[in-house]
Amino acid sequence: MNEAAERYEGDAVPRAASRDAVLDRVVARETTSSRATAAVIAAVLVIGLCVYALLETAVRAVGQPPWLIDPQTAAERVIALPAGFPPLLLGVIGAVLFAAGLFFFLNAVLPGRRARHVLADPRAAVVVDDEVIASALARRARLAANVTQEQVMVVVSRRQVLVNVRPTSGVPLRAADVQAAVEAELRDMAPSPMPEVRVNLASSGVIGA
Amino acid sequence: MSAPATRLLAGHNRISTQALTSVARAAAAEALGVPPQDVRADWADDDGLLALSLVTPIAIPSLTAVLRDPARVASFGGPIWDRAVAAKAEILRRVTELSGAQLSRVDIRISGASVRDGGRVR
Numbered sequence: 001m002n003e004a005a006e007r008y009e010g011d012a013v014p015r016a017a018s019r020d021a022v023l024d025r026v027v028a029r030e031t032t033s034s035r036a037t038a039a040v041i042a043a044v045l046v047i048g049l050c051v052y053a054l055l056e057t058a059v060r061a062v063g064q065p066p067w068l069i070d071p072q073t074a075a076e077r078v079i080a081l082p083a084g085f086p087p088l089l090l091g092v093i094g095a096v097l098f099a100a101g102l103f104f105f106l107n108a109v110l111p112g113r114r115a116r117h118v119l120a121d122p123r124a125a126v127v128v129d130d131e132v133i134a135s136a137l138a139r140r141a142r143l144a145a146n147v148t149q150e151q152v153m154v155v156v157s158r159r160q161v162l163v164n165v166r167p168t169s170g171v172p173l174r175a176a177d178v179q180a181a182v183e184a185e186l187r188d189m190a191p192s193p194m195p196e197v198r199v200n201l202a203s204s205g206v207i208g209a
Numbered sequence: 210m211s212a213p214a215t216r217l218l219a220g221h222n223r224i225s226t227q228a229l230t231s232v233a234r235a236a237a238a239e240a241l242g243v244p245p246q247d248v249r250a251d252w253a254d255d256d257g258l259l260a261l262s263l264v265t266p267i268a269i270p271s272l273t274a275v276l277r278d279p280a281r282v283a284s285f286g287g288p289i290w291d292r293a294v295a296a297k298a299e300i301l302r303r304v305t306e307l308s309g310a311q312l313s314r315v316d317i318r319i320s321g322a323s324v325r326d327g328g329r330v331r
Contacts, residue, residue, distance in 0.1 A: 146221060168223075169252070170259035170310025205257045208226030 023125045030127040031116050038107040117191035130156040137182050144181030145173050148209050161195045169205035233261050236303040240296040242268035243323055258313035266321040293317050
């Protein structure tokens with residue numbers, strides 16, 4: 001079919017390729033959190049600093065008295081730094097700078113993934129919140145274990161699905177059954193990346209549920 | 210196996226605590242020869258299985274009747290202790306059979322004696 005398309009419409013393949021690229025981009029945007037806020041904050045900080053430096057330099061160049069501090073004096077103070085400031089103030093400034101630096105550094109380095117999975121679909125990009133997957137799996141686990149809704153809790157993370165089941169007293173459950181049902185449901189859903197399933201059976205049961 | 214099987218079994222049946230309690234009271238009353246409303250039944254969870262604790266009176270022959278005919282004790286099922294021990298197994302079997310839930314233990318506390326003079330004739 002692909003060959004046919006290639007033969008009859010010359011631009012079909014490039015179009016499909018660019019469509020895939022667009023989809024990949026959309027999926028990437030949906031599954032990772034944006035760094036725009038941090039970037040804007042950083043830009044505003046740098047711009048403000050530069051504008052202030054420009055102002056002070058211009059004021060000095062014109063020969064007017066400095067607005068806040070003369071650049072020369074500022075540089076001298078920085079060089080003689082441990083002296084001239086109370087140590088407490090220095091410590092606080094250092095801590096604030098460290099926190100801000102850590103914030104920007106982590107924002108830049110960490111992958112910033114959102115709690116979402118991508119479902120395979122030939123036609124569209126399908127991105128599903130982990131809560132939705134968890135709720136679907138919880139329903140399946142509930143049916144497999146034959147318990148009420150409150151007795152099942154499912155936590156979905158990127159690489160792992162944790163199914164907590166509290167059995168009904170007097171009705172023993174087999175973890176393998178629940179595991180098989182949840183795995184079958186996951187296989188049908190085929191989220192990417194595929195998480196692995198872990199089932200926890202609570203040792204104490206619920207009476208009369 | 211799972212897809213058609215679960216479709217057939219879709220839906221959830223539950224037996225409420227109240228229903229279980231009524232079953233336990235009836236079974237205990239039957240085993241000890243007292244009216245069900247005199248039996249108090251409590252459920253607890255025992256490592257995933259059900260533990261039943263009963264507080265109940267027990268039917269005994271009147272002492273004058275025993276004095277007249279010592280065989281009355283045997284016709285009621287023997288000493289109270291033996292009857293309570295035997296009743297445990299009986300109640301466990303009955304409740305498991307009726308409710309489908311697995312019981313792990315039955316605790317019986319005899320809270321009193323109710324004198325049955327009519328007695329069972331065997």
